[in-house]
Amino acid sequence: MLRSSTILWGTMFGALAMVPVLLAQQPTKASTEAVLRIQTDKWIAKVSPTLYGLMTEEINHSYDGGIYAELVRNRAFQDNPNRPEHWRIVRVGNSRASMQLDKSTGPSAALSTSLKLTVEQADNADPAGIANNGYWGIPLQANTTYAGSFYAKADTDAAGPLTMSLVNNNTGTVVATASVPSLALEWKQYKVTLQTARIATSASNHLVLSITRPGTVWFSLVSLFPPTYKNTVNGNRIDLMEKLAIMRPAFLRLPGGNFLEGDYIQDRYDWEKTIGPLVDRPTHPSPWGYRSSDGLGLLEFLDWCQDLHMQPVLAVYAGYSLKHEHVNPGPDLAPYVQSALNEIQYVMGGSDTKWGGVRAKDGHPAPFPLTYVEVGNEDWFDTSASYDARFAQFFDAIKKAYPRLQVIATAPVTSRVPDVVDDHFYRTAEQFFEDTHHYDKTDRSGPKIFVGEWATREGSPTPDMGAALADAAWMTGLERNSDIVIMSSYAPLFINVNPGASQWVPDLIGYDAVHSYGSPSYYAQVMFSNHLGNQVVDSNLTGGPPLLFYSVTRDAVKRTMYLKVVNASSGSQQLDIQWTGKDQPAGTATITTLRGHSMEETNSLANPARIVPVKSVSMGISPDMHRVFPAYSIEVIEVHLR
Numbered sequence: 162m163l164r165s166s167t168i169l170w171g172t173m174f175g176a177l178a179m180v181p182v183l184l185a186q187q188p189t190k191a192s193t194e195a196v197l198r199i200q201t202d203k204w205i206a207k208v209s210p211t212l213y214g215l216m217t218e219e220i221n222h223s224y225d226g227g228i229y230a231e232l233v234r235n236r237a238f239q240d241n242p243n244r245p246e247h248w249r250i251v252r253v254g255n256s257r258a259s260m261q262l263d264k265s266t267g268p269s270a271a272l273s274t275s276l277k278l279t280v281e282q283a284d285n286a287d288p289a290g291i292a293n294n295g296y297w298g299i300p301l302q303a304n305t306t307y308a309g310s311f312y313a314k315a316d317t318d319a320a321g322p323l324t325m326s327l328v329n330n331n332t333g334t335v336v337a338t339a340s341v342p343s344l345a346l347e348w349k350q351y352k353v354t355l356q357t358a359r360i361a362t363s364a365s366n367h368l369v370l371s372i373t374r375p376g377t378v379w380f381s382l383v384s385l386f387p388p389t390y391k392n393t394v395n396g397n398r399i400d401l402m403e404k405l406a407i408m409r410p411a412f413l414r415l416p417g418g419n420f421l422e423g424d425y426i427q428d429r430y431d432w433e434k435t436i437g438p439l440v441d442r443p444t445h446p447s448p449w450g451y452r453s454s455d456g457l458g459l460l461e462f463l464d465w466c467q468d469l470h471m472q473p474v475l476a477v478y479a480g481y482s483l484k485h486e487h488v489n490p491g492p493d494l495a496p497y498v499q500s501a502l503n504e505i506q507y508v509m510g511g512s513d514t515k516w517g518g519v520r521a522k523d524g525h526p527a528p529f530p531l532t533y534v535e536v537g538n539e540d541w542f543d544t545s546a547s548y549d550a551r552f553a554q555f556f557d558a559i560k561k562a563y564p565r566l567q568v569i570a571t572a573p574v575t576s577r578v579p580d581v582v583d584d585h586f587y588r589t590a591e592q593f594f595e596d597t598h599h600y601d602k603t604d605r606s607g608p609k610i611f612v613g614e615w616a617t618r619e620g621s622p623t624p625d626m627g628a629a630l631a632d633a634a635w636m637t638g639l640e641r642n643s644d645i646v647i648m649s650s651y652a653p654l655f656i657n658v659n660p661g662a663s664q665w666v667p668d669l670i671g672y673d674a675v676h677s678y679g680s681p682s683y684y685a686q687v688m689f690s691n692h693l694g695n696q697v698v699d700s701n702l703t704g705g706p707p708l709l710f711y712s713v714t715r716d717a718v719k720r721t722m723y724l725k726v727v728n729a730s731s732g733s734q735q736l737d738i739q740w741t742g743k744d745q746p747a748g749t750a751t752i753t754t755l756r757g758h759s760m761e762e763t764n765s766l767a768n769p770a771r772i773v774p775v776k777s778v779s780m781g782i783s784p785d786m787h788r789v790f791p792a793y794s795i796e797v798i799e800v801h802l803r
């Protein structure tokens with residue numbers, strides 16, 4: 162008999178609101194119940210320690226306006242060659258001023274366009290300048306220090322002082338301000354610190370750069386950073402990083418997705434243009450309809466991995482872009498192969514190597530660990546059928562230079578045997594429910610499997626409870642087959658839920674400029690990833706209804722067993738759990754439950770904790786346990802073995 166203690170408070174994860182939970186006494190055995198036999202001392206397959214990881218790319222403002230903490234939008238005036246989007250002129254009182262893009266001057270070869278501010282009349286009472294409205298506002302909070310910076314040059318050494326201010330949209334109140342006394346006649350970077358006092362947290366703010374005298378000033382790379390995760394310069398947004406940390410992901414597949422490929426070859430993810438000082442990064446068009454600042458560049462991806470103790474899964478551009486452009490295998494492809502080798506060296510080479518040395522100069526002397534390199538993305542879309550030969554060219558070069566690297570193929574190939582193949586599944590809940598045995602019969606002698614993108618596409622903008630149930634059902638199949646499925650990553654990861662910010666729904670984690678929330682699917686990921694053994698345990702379910710799914714793994718070292726049960730039906734389900742074998746559960750069981758009232762129920766910015774995991778501790782475990790699994794529920798039962 163498994164009986165839960167009566168009233169329990171709390172959730173698994175401290176960041177969430179405390180939720181009271183009344184766990185009813187479990188009913189005694191019913192005649193209609195299903196039987197799950199778990200042979201506690203017999204394991205049938207190994208579980209991959211890298212089973213759960215992350216996949217990201219610049220989509221839905223995942224980086225700019227997302228995890229990358231920069232608050233100024235179109236900071237380098239590259240987003241639109243014809244007009245300075247997200248900027249407007251500021252003319253206080255009697256001041257007279259105008260602004261325009263100037264393609265003739267910029268602070269670097271990479272950023273050769275700037276914004277020219279011409280002030281004909283201004284004084285201390287009536288300044289003039291430019292304003293930026295951020296990514297759907299500029300989020301500010303009380304008693305916080307913001308790091309401002311910009312590149313500028315002036316036509317007169319009397320143009321200063323120049324002031325950077327943060328202004329409330331609704332009241333016009335300046336909530337933080339800082340000045341530089343003068344401006345040089347040549348391009349130069351200026352840095353200021355802005356401090357808020359007591360204000361209400363809000364995104365209804367804008368940034369102003371202003372002067373109080375007539376003159377002409379050119380601007381570029383105007384930047385404002387709030388405090389970042391681990392206080393990293395040019396770093397990431399804290400709340401989103403914390404949400405990812407809770408997932409305990411083993412890897413980060415980077416940099417995408419379609420973002421790797423670009424619409425055209427010239428728009429591919431050209432990693433070399435994303436490293437080094439920000440002023441030397443030209444930015445580039447992403448295939449998702451907006452330009453990427455590349456402030457979150459290759460080294461920032463790797464830092465992100467380091468911060469969350471993940472390994473990078475490095476996808477290298479393989480000569481195919483989305484509008485059906487491809488590079489012919491052979492000599493035409495050779496520079497791209499060399500670029501990939503250079504990129505790998507940048508990641509994992511010693512600082513005495515050419516590209517490892519560049520990484521050291523960029524601030525990270527120690528090499529990053531690298532095991533997996535993915536060649537391209539979804540190359541089955543390449544109707545020229547060139548992938549087989551392109552893959553072979555990359556595979557041979559990578560293996561020659563780095564024999565220990567594991568090379569991932571993104572489409573079927575016959576010319577070489579890849580170490581791993583990347584499968585993608587975007588499906589309905591029903592399709593996942595029906596296919597949880599997808600990998601049960603996969604040939605174990607072939608390449609390993611990376612389910613590099615998958616999701617139940619139900620719910621908007623983030624998945625609903627029905628999607629979470631289907632995700633969880635699918636993950637029971639991944640765990641059971643984790644000897645062959647060595648990695649998996651839900652996609653897409655992020656969505657900025659502001660109007661017009663997204664291109665794809667649903668996505669695991671939603672946010673605006675100030676707040677973020679995890680979807681039910683996010684919590685399913687958290688529960689599965691945080692309760693994973695290293696062995697699949699022999700088990701067998703009889704009498705279970707169609708929408709009941711389970712997985713049993715155990716951690717041989719911790720002597721802990723994790724039973725996951727997904728009841729996706731509208732009724733509760735009794736289960737007789739029989740622990741057989743010499744390793745018997747002892748002590749209490751910890752039960753984590755995620756449940757909804759319907760398939761449609763979900764979380765949102767307004768209601769972020771409607772569906773969250775709730776933890777309880779049971780009393781009295783016996784070899785024959787009975788438990789009722791609630792309708793629409795995902796549960797993890799963790800027991801220790803004697």
Ligand code: AHR
Binds near residue numbers: 665
């Ligand atoms: O995850 C969204 C997109 O889906 C990815 O960019 C692409 O790889 C897939 O088609």
